[in-house]
Amino acid sequence: MITVDEALENVFKLCHPLGTERVPLREASGRVLAEDAIAMRDQPPFASSAMDGYGVKADHPSVGDTFTVIGESAAGHGYAGPLSDGDAVRIFTGAPVPEGVTRVIIQEDVSRDGDVITVAETLSGNRNIRPLGGDFKSGDRLAAPRRLTPQDINLLAAMNIPEVTVTRRPVVALIATGDELVMPGETPGPSQIIASNSFGLAALIEAAGGVARMLPIAPDDEDMLAATFAMAEGADMIVSIGGASVGDHDLVGKVAEKLGLARAFYKVAMRPGKPLMAGSLNGAVMLGLPGNPVSAMVTAQLFLLPALTALSGLPPAPAPRSKALLLQDISENGPREHYMRAILTEDGVQPFDRQDSSLMSILSQANALLVRPVGDPARKTGETVDVIRL
Ligand SMILES: Nc1nc2c(c(=O)[nH]1)N[C@H]1C(S)=C(S)[C@@H](COP(=O)(O)OP(=O)(O)OC[C@H]3O[C@@H](n4cnc5c(N)ncnc54)[C@H](O)[C@@H]3O)O[C@H]1N2
Numbered sequence: 204m205i206t207v208d209e210a211l212e213n214v215f216k217l218c219h220p221l222g223t224e225r226v227p228l229r230e231a232s233g234r235v236l237a238e239d240a241i242a243m244r245d246q247p248p249f250a251s252s253a254m255d256g257y258g259v260k261a262d263h264p265s266v267g268d269t270f271t272v273i274g275e276s277a278a279g280h281g282y283a284g285p286l287s288d289g290d291a292v293r294i295f296t297g298a299p300v301p302e303g304v305t306r307v308i309i310q311e312d313v314s315r316d317g318d319v320i321t322v323a324e325t326l327s328g329n330r331n332i333r334p335l336g337g338d339f340k341s342g343d344r345l346a347a348p349r350r351l352t353p354q355d356i357n358l359l360a361a362m363n364i365p366e367v368t369v370t371r372r373p374v375v376a377l378i379a380t381g382d383e384l385v386m387p388g389e390t391p392g393p394s395q396i397i398a399s400n401s402f403g404l405a406a407l408i409e410a411a412g413g414v415a416r417m418l419p420i421a422p423d424d425e426d427m428l429a430a431t432f433a434m435a436e437g438a439d440m441i442v443s444i445g446g447a448s449v450g451d452h453d454l455v456g457k458v459a460e461k462l463g464l465a466r467a468f469y470k471v472a473m474r475p476g477k478p479l480m481a482g483s484l485n486g487a488v489m490l491g492l493p494g495n496p497v498s499a500m501v502t503a504q505l506f507l508l509p510a511l512t513a514l515s516g517l518p519p520a521p522a523p524r525s526k527a528l529l530l531q532d533i534s535e536n537g538p539r540e541h542y543m544r545a546i547l548t549e550d551g552v553q554p555f556d557r558q559d560s561s562l563m564s565i566l567s568q569a570n571a572l573l574v575r576p577v578g579d580p581a582r583k584t585g586e587t588v589d590v591i592r593l
């Protein structure tokens with residue numbers, strides 16, 4: 204069995220960045236920028252006032268100095284100037300600073316009588332003027348690749364960029380297999396359960412910017428499973444769920460190989476998720492996830508999501524980890540890396556007592572995975588461990 208790190212390296216080797224498309228800015232948040240975006244203008248495009256007050260032509264006005272208000276500069280309506288010594292312009296935040304103005308005195312620091320203002324407070328050293336291009340200049344770049352945040356969208360809009368080039372969203376075909384499965388809302392037979400994993404996985408994929416295509420449930424029959432695989436045509440990634448283990452009805456590996464799977468690995472030294480499979484199938488990345496619900500969701504966190512990121516053209520990286528203090532003693536770990544469902548708070552991390560890979564209620568309560576390395580010795584309360592946030 205290979206290690207989690209080796210398995211992830213293998214998955215990354217299967218992932219090649221997808222093609223690109225142009226999208227309007229309103230649809231670009233969360234997408235991966237594929238080409239540098241270049242500012243079309245300076246910001247601010249003119250020296251602008253940082254405050255509401257009075258623009259004057261004087262570097263260090265003192266208490267008692269007076270100025271005469273000769274005009275107004277508002278945001279969207281500048282004042283042409285010029286100003287002479289002793290002149291002031293009523294000015295508002297974001298308004299162009301007229302030619303000749305060297306500082307803006309905030310209105311709280313003056314008294315006004317008709318058109319005459321008098322400096323009433325000792326002024327700070329701040330001129331309250333934002334220089335032309337002080338935020339960004341025409342030609343400045345937002346560099347690709349980068350997953351666009353709402354803050355980036357704000358910047359791109361200000362750069363007067365109405366459309367950006369992004370990587371195509373990865374399309375993931377989900378194939379749930381097993382005679383025991385029916386869709387939520389259906390009436391299950393006496394030996395049947397609900398096919399929940401495809402729903403959890405679809406939600407995970409879509410939250411990560413992918414497109415999930417949920418294919419019909421494939422029964423435990425080679426021909427029917429092969430027919431379902433055929434429906435995955437055109438997907439960038441094919442994810443099967445269940446049928447990955449060694450039972451008589453676990454057919455995924457056999458069928459996928461008949462259809463041309465070039466297998467990269469099968470079985471990883473991890474818990475849950477041991478019977479994970481990966482390879483390349485007719486140009487698509489294929490992941491065979493174990494059927495146990497927690498195993499499927501945990502392997503998706505550790506392999507499927509990083510694979511989506513790599514397909515999107517971002518640098519390949521494992522699920523991000525952080526450190527936390529243990530809130531209880533834990534016994535030594537065995538030969539598989541253990542991803543324990545846990546609750547992470549400001550105080551530390553508390554693993555659940557029940558760790559069976561079928562327990563969806565525990566997974567739903569968990570907000571983190573406590574990572575136990577292979578052969579990790581027993582750990583005491585207060586020791587530092589690795590966690591992955593869910
Ligand atoms: N003799 C052995 N038995 C098992 C081994 C082993 O090494 N030797 N490995 C165990 C481990 S670990 C796991 S994990 C499971 C994985 O098995 P499969 O991937 O073949 O999954 P299935 O047998 O099809 O299903 C397992 C379990 O999950 C339920 N399931 C399946 N699909 C879904 C779905 N879409 N939604 C909800 N639940 C699903 C299924 O009904 C089973 O209860 O194998 C162990 N066995």
Ligand code: MOO
Pocket residue numbers: 473474475476477478493495498560
């Ligand atoms: O590896 Mo299985 O995923 O423990 O339940």
